[in-house]
Amino acid sequence: MAEAEEGFRFELPKVGIIKGVKAQDIEVVGEKVVNVRVRAKPYSNMYTAEQLERVAEVAEKYGSGKVHLSPRHNLEIPEVGSSRLTRALQELFAAGLQAGGSGTSVRNIFTCAEYCPNRVKSVRELGAILSELFGDTPLPNKFTISLSACPAGCARPWNVDVGIIGVAELEVAPERCREGCTACVEACPVDAISLEGGLRIDEERCVGCARCAWACEQEAIKTGKRGFRVVIGGKEGNTVAFARELLGMADDYQVIETVDGVIRRYRKLARKRDGKKYERLAEVIQRMGGVEAFMQAEGS
Template sequence: MQWTDEADAAVKKVPFFVRKKVRSRVEKEVTEAGKTRVTLSDVKTTQARYLKKMSSEVKGYQLDACFGGSGCPHRTTTSEVLVERIERVMAGADLLGFLRSRVQGGLKFHHEFRISIADCPNACSQPQIKDVGIIGAATPEFTDIPCTACGACSDACKENAVQLSATGAAVAVDAARCVHCGSCMAACPTGTLTTGKKGYRVLIGGKLGRHPRLARELPGIHDAETVVRMIADFLAFYKSRSTHGQRFAQLLTDADIDAFTDKWAS
């Protein structure tokens, strides 16, 4: 589908979390009208209809994932099954019915509870600004196989977390620098470095808006089963505190985050 410069510039001004949906709808309506070129008038017409019908489009939650399933070369974990399990938990929580009972007037997309899953620390799906962010993680672990001091692990680590001895052998990984991306283990040709614990990092309480806030990470790397139970716990907390459609981040105090940290320590 061909877009004029004016039409393309206009759709880029739409909030990013609905931009893809608006763009798809514009192209659908233009195609149904028998046209092959999107103009500024088409964008404005579709946008007006979309905003008018927004309340009927809201489903109570948003669940995003990166494009790891289609071949991301950086993926640390495979999250397709986790996405399906979290989708079932969120659908079962009847967040749409909950929001309708709490929010006066029409529902907007910003009322929805948002979860984002990224298969690696590059975090293309922006988990740091969602109610719950989930990031694939793999912890490096040393084996008994002698290091040949080839330097491959150090070269692969963008965080400079791999510590080398005077002879160039890998001797340790700085936990404070490591983001658990798995690059050093993948690069090691001898098996000196291997994958230890594998799972997901979990962040809570991120949002944009007038008072943006980055999500805070709960310590530990959690398996898929634990992540699903954590999501159910977060949703129960959210539904017990939200009185008029506040975001999860608005409800969380430092004491609440500390309580979640203690509960889900791994």
């Protein structure tokens, strides 16, 4: 691994430095420019004011003063001249920002906002642990993990390799339901509740977002156990695949164990397409005939 020759002891990152197109409004003459993709490290889905200011400073000093926002919490500083790259990375590093999250590896883990009132089960801590364990792990192709604290899925868990969704079980006491009140029906985003002939939740349709329970003032619907739903094998790129359920209700330990198992299997089972590139997880699962077959395969 290349070590920096200037500044403090510093190992140059293997990912997060991306070849880029030189735009016209920058004066880095006769030099290659790169895009630097950074994120907070240790893991956070927030940036502090100081980190924003450091990114601003680095973008001005070494880039073109612009910053692109990625969909995975990364801030990208485009057009950094390669002769000053090490210094730029060191200044970012000093503020708790590291380059990463590109190439054929585990990309930056996305977790939705911790303060969102819709969250069923908090995901930031779990995201941090998954990042600690698996972040930047080299794999046959890119690998995305996203965590959503509720089934509204702002983190887009259905179109990533591993999606983790905070869900609740619901406890229904129809006898407590007050006639004429329709609060739960109005709160339900997926039309899973019927009141005709008594309060009933259609379990096929229910996604476990708990909004009915929060709307019910009679405690006719209450939240029971909370945990995580784990779905795998989604992607969006030149083709789309929606993730399939692996676990319906898991705790944090089971999630970590499962993600570890999926990554091991993927590493082992991914084949080259008929050219140079390896399959994404979605393709492996599809080739093997589904999530169950994938999880039962020998040799992981």
